[in-house]
Amino acid sequence: MPFVQVTQIQFKELVVDEEIKSICDGALALKASCLHPTTGQPLIKSITGGIDHSTEGRQGGMTHVFVTEFETEDDRRIYVNEDQQHRKFCEELSDMTAKISIVDFAPGVF
Template identity: 40%
Template structure:
């Protein structure tokens, strides 16, 4: 039933479009005839003039009869009004559907993305300044870690900060970082081969008492 109604509506739209085209064609023919009849033979249009594109419309518009303009405007208003009156919901829903589809193309999300969670416990006696430097270098890996193929950063995002949980379940861990990769292959390269990451691990080794690492792919529990 819905498909039949939609088909009928499409037929009506096509008929309206054809009728509007015919009305517009008749109006333009009438207009052209009026211009030819009233144009002065002693003042031909200069087609080679650089201002011809301005001169021709002004000559035509000066001779347009009011009833011709009214005819064209009425035809346009009739077609537009008929379409919106017959199917306002369809037009709105189609527009919203197109907008939604376009928005989906820009929404973040990758079924193969890997989230890499790193938790640090720094050694007692480590200076706050040294800890701050280590954390800043970790965050900088977002830019310093580069793909061996493209020579551009490949880490999707890095977030981190100091623990502020009230559950007292930290087991001594004080700083946390979340690193996101587009794929397992990128995570593997980061962990095992990336020169910037390998250098960072050596630099902070003397400061770190304990490290906990958990990786997962969102939505996969088996």
């Protein structure tokens, strides 16, 4: 069963555009660098992201969003709990964020 992770980010005010671009590029690069420990295949099936453009006014300060799709729940578990590239990225990201929201779901399962 596929799993989807939605990550919303609000960067700290002092973070400059070049740092934000670097983080965003790094997030997208996780697809190539986060590999299954036994198969060597990518843990991430797809990843996309961008700057918020909503006109609804309910972003709560979030400015950037990433949607990451995993083929299986196990791939998502390894990515979140074991993958060293993901952990390193999260450490870099934590110093730059004012707020972050992460929600995982299985499509169609309510």
